[in-house]
Amino acid sequence: MTPNRQKDDTVRPGGATEEDASLAVRAGKGDAAAFGALYDRHVGAVYRYVYYRVRNDADAEDLVSDVFMRALRAIPRYEPRQAFLAWLYRIARNAVIDRARRSRVQISFEDALAHPGADQVVEPDAGLLALSDKETVRQALTRLTPLQQEIIVLRFVEGYSTEEIASLVGRREGTVRGIQFRALEALRSLIPSREALA
Template identity: 45%
Template structure:
């Protein structure tokens, strides 16, 4: 049995117990998923305090609604991310958010890199992150869920309430827009470096 199937089996038992009022079982689910929910919300809000508040609210909402969760069809993580997404979108409607620096979670790993290579990798990451921040909200959401949260197309579709085909189209358009913006940014960078 694959690890994801084992995880779903473990989740199923915890969910059933939590739905019956077992706070320890819900605590185990919280410990298992709090970082992933926080990271997801952080990438959408670009604010640590807001992400912490919305993550806490996500789990409070999940605790209140866990008896309505159905194990079949939607992973528990996808269900949590749907709650987090709805809370984040409601929050964003009330407040506008600007661009942010590169998230702390993006790191250059390995000891084989020279300081120059490390600086270049961080600079490239910052350019990519800035490009992602300028995407339309639905495009940014799909990119974050697919490449940062590691969700499958079916899970993303369920979280967003869209078809799998629509998610693939949004991802394709987002990657095309990101590529175009990065090419434009690099063109401006090289033009400035040659002129200066």
């Protein structure tokens, strides 16, 4: 399967919150159709969220399946005071982390910094992501910490603002900016520039 551009079906964290919460409450009370509606609304976002955090498409599909199975079991305990999308991303985050622990493919940020050239980084450039081959980016992303991966994907795949990401991951906006900065810095060391390859 090849990633490609499609129409923007990103659900804004602040948008459709009440409708999502209402569907989730109905699902929690036994309404399977309501859960199906939530699946239809968010399966694309969950797939994109996990896609760049694993090494191949099959792993991404396994994770999507795992996330929605976990969500199905947990939805009777969903608290409508929390945004549904944030709740769902939290489940996805845990699924990614659990999988990484099992397969032990995650590499720490210290390792990323130890990568040759990491100490020569002067100015991180988000444009690097746009210019790089998607598989290269994908492989590089798997070497970041889970939180860094999450923020890069939410920012540059989903197009969320820093404020929105802060609400989704439960961190301060300044913290998110710092993590994003350092993630880009690490990516720059992990992704060879086109000039260097020429």
